[in-house]
Amino acid sequence: MRKKLGKSINKKDGIVKKSMDVLKKSSENEKRKKDMRKLEKKSRPKGYRAKKLGAFTFWMLFLFMLLIVFVNIFSSSGKSKASDKTENLQVNKALAAEGVEFSKDFVSEYFTWNIGDEDREQRVEKLSYYLPKEVNAHAVIADKQWKSTIAREDIILKEVEDLADNRARITFQVKINFENFAAGQEKKENNKKTEKNRVVPEKIETVKYISVPIFYDDEKRRFAVYELPSFTYLDEQKIDENIESETEGLKPIKDGSTQNVRAFMETFFEAYANDSKDKLTYIIEDPHHQNGLNQTMSFVSLKNTEIFEGKKANEKIVKTDVVLAEPKTGIEFTSTYILVLAESEMRYTVLFVNNKQYIDELKDKEIANVEKEMDMEGEKDN
Incomplete structure (x- = not known):
């Protein structure tokens, strides 16, 4: 028994000794590597870091310039293709x-x-x-x-x-x-x-x-x-059916604000028929209609006035039939006008006169809002 115990103890001591030797060698190797790095640092010439940094900067700039060249090549080719397309789209003169x-x-x-x-x-x-x-x-x-x-x-x-x-x-x-x-x-x-x-x-x-x-x-x-x-031969027929008005589908306004709008319309068309451009610029923002009628027609009255909501809360659309008279003969003509009004500080100005684009944009906006509401209701149901 004593012999067996002695052998087992000796084996354990040998394993411990070997592991200690391995640790000792690894620590010596680490120390040797540190010494070698110190020697390398000491042996490096002056400006080594600057050279490394310069090389790194050079390659970064080179890659950046290369990227710019590629972008210019592709963009120019895209522009040439676009120009080719525009050249191919010939207008029939x-x-x-x-x-x-x-x-x-x-x-x-x-x-x-x-x-x-x-x-x-x-x-x-x-x-x-x-x-x-x-x-x-x-x-x-x-x-x-x-x-x-x-x-x-x-x-x-x-x-x-x-x-x-x-x-x-x-x-x-x-x-x-x-x-x-x-x-x-x-x-x-x-x-x-x-x-x-x-x-x-x-x-x-x-x-x-x-x-x-x-x-x-x-x-x-x-x-x-x-x-x-x-x-x-062209078979020209009479136009029997009505054509949809530009204001069809807009939201009408029928509250107390319509009285002020109607009063302004009377004043506006009186000025529109008689006043000079200098005066009209204060009430008309539309640059295409700031000359008014320049006294070529006289204002008589308004008929069939309808008022609708505009794009913004302070904007309104007014469609009205205006009775105008030829000054020398007194012959009366009825003309339809569609105005876009803006209210600011208790007074109205005319943003546009007979501007279809404004009304089309308003209708598109209303359609988009309806579609959005329908999508939201569909999400709630799901």
Whole structure:
């Protein structure tokens, strides 16, 4: 037993000794490493830390500049693509007001002629500014009895059709006057009693619809009627049904504040008809209507005044029919105005006159509020 105990004790002592040696070696290694780091620090040249910091700063700046270059490349490519898109979105210049006026000038020349070869030559010359040479040869009417005239105010625009590629088809209603002097001369010769009287031509007034195909040449920067005009017909019907008013769907106001609004409207339109711009700027903020009517019309009265809520609590929308009289004749006209009023310090000013955008934004806001309330009710139910 003693031998066994002695052996076991010796084994334990050996394990403890080995573990102590391991700890001792590890501590010596740590100490050696610390000494080596101290020696390295001492052996480092002056400015070592500054060089390290400089290198770090350099690489950070380099990466930053590289990032900026990439951002500029992608943004410029995006801008070029956007510019390419805008360049590709070409506006059809044949639809412009100048194109309509050019077509109207052409129609005026097309339906105006006299009888005789000399007039035919003049028409060929005039129409050559509108039609290609080959087309022009077929455009000149060669009637030997009837002459034709048309007033510019009798050429009425009815329809504009976009044909793309700087082409359009513009339709007019025209009232043409034809005169036949040959028929009048025959009547005179057959009636001896009227020999001393002048020849009265036969006259016919007719209404037609004509469609003019026009083209805008970008290179030569001019319009042209590229084909002969064609006759058509538009079935114009009377407007029986009512069209929804701009104020449809707005919240009406019917409380005591309407009396003050109505009183202001009377005062405002009196000033709007008579006062100068200097005075009107104090009550009208809308820059498009600060000239008022400049005494070209006289204020008579208001009819059918309706008042609605505006975007803000201090704003109101007023729709009213205004009776105005022409000063020299006294003839009365009824005009509809829609005003946006703002109340501040117990007085009203006019923010806008006939401004549809304000009303559309108000309606959009009300729709958004209704949708929001419906969403909130749906969340409560869930």
